[in-house]
Amino acid sequence: MPDTSPPLGRRYDIGGRRLMLHRSGTGGPTVVFLAGVGLMSLDYLNIHDRVAERTTSVLYDRAGNGWSDPAELPRTAAEVTDELRELLVTAAVPGPYLLVGHSLGGAYARHYGRRFPGDVAGLLLLDPFHENMAVRAPRQARDKLDQMLEQMRKQELAEPTEEQFQQSREQMTHHFRAWPETVREPLVERHLATWRTALQENQNLYDKVADEFRRAPDTPDVPLIVLSAMGHDVTQAQLWPEEQLRQIQEAKRALHEELAAESTRGEHRILGEAGHGWLHEEHPDAVLQAVNDLLHHAS
Template sequence: MRRIALGAVGVVALVVLAGAAFEGLSRAAAARSFPPPGRLVDVGGGRRIQLDCRGTGAPVVVFESGLDTLGSLSWTRVQPQVATTTRACAYSRAGIMWSDPASGSFDVRREAQDLHNALAAAGEKPPFVMVGHSLGGPYLLTYTGQYGGEVAGLVFVDASHPDQIARLRDAIGRDVPESAGMIKAANALAWSGAVRLFAPKGAVAPASAPPGMVAIATAWQPQSIRGAVRESDALTKTLAIAGQSRRLGDRPLVVLTRTAKAPPEALKAMGLSADEGRKMDDEWRAMQDDEATWSTRGRHQFAPNASHYIQLDQPQVVIAAVQDVVSQVRADASARPR
């Protein structure tokens, strides 16, 4: 029995070592096959942030992704067309895709500083039109609170609301079930090759994402999971900090909201009934209405047939909103006394 037990332990050890070696080789292959678009910019202390800027003109449009592992790829269907009319920059936060990880727990104020330092080091000059998807909305609120003189306009793409945790809880009468368990489990196993081998198809990006984008995101996902978990762990604090900067004055603001409802299987996975799903959708729309009031020049627009990832499902809606805000910022600049 002892020999059998030792043999079993040996087999497990070999499997673990093989998985770790496979993951290491796969990460090296991902780095060779899918180098960072744009450049890696030093944001201090030798830590680098991936920044991809294209086109020419002012204001510079800056894209902020949501809480996922896509980084700058999230804007694959939007950035190229925006870059035909003005300068457009997408980037990946610390620990996501090609960007170096940061030490310690996530702090949204430090994230804003990273973006500020990356843009400055790359020579990108304000005014900026900031475009944020999902949790990227609160990230950009924080940026505006810290560097308000740089931000001339904003576009929120189905953006999170600073009060959403309490408001969604009140809407359904209980806490919204935690949805980060799977990504935390994946983070714990990322070193072993298990995520690369066994992650469900479609777990990296929505079905509307182009295949080339999915291939790149899949190759880099095991490296990016830790950064996403770090952000998820700080969600409550992030929203509280962002909520302090929700007054945006008279900056042009467009709030885009999804119209597609969560499919039954998604509600079931979250432990929600159909009625609770409807109540959450209603409250989400009410919060989106509220976001549009944060500027005296805010407007709210629904994106037809779009899921949470409007920028992938209906990119032209996002492109038009960005161009609208860019036009308003240019008109404001022309109207100022010289």
């Protein structure tokens, strides 16, 4: 049986399920990274290491993702945020927390702050998912999204061939070339082993979870920065025709502006050359500056 232990961090037992958590640095507020769909904890290792030079920084995998134990997917936002809160207590990670959430992780970070405002010192949302994105997107984009979600529900995507796996392995090995050698290969192999997770997490996102976000309490009035990635993204460009993608981007920009306005200490920043999937690698200095600004305002 292959070794599935994480190359960094350790797993903590949360109600009979083991969750991976890796921490570095000292001091507070503690920064906690929440990964986007299709990504996992150690995808954020490089920016985590830089944050850890300033304060305590934490990476973790939610259940069903990365090196944490499997879970039945999809899940509710309440389950995800309850689980994170219990993990931080069990691992004795001191609060309050500056939550740094990317994509769906950004929506989870905001939801955590709305449910547990006393735990949160600040929020940094990296091109976050918004519950009204599908509502505000152009009609053609909504139709295509419905088709993609239906395909996921029917699990029509076949298992990739060995040749396709090898091609993905080579591409990811190149992508992760800046990661430590001891992390690179396990990270690539974990992505290959868990490739269906992103599809499964998305299945209830635009109805059940989006409605959950709409019914949540107000965002706490804490220091808040929303970073919008408005540059070219390879994956997005493959999914959407150019004009639809432009309309989607403009809708996203407006929603992110509204997110920033949810706090009197909110700020919206545009990254004009960053793509959605890897903005923390394409523009790490902008992410680090936002973290530093929030740490300053939260202290």
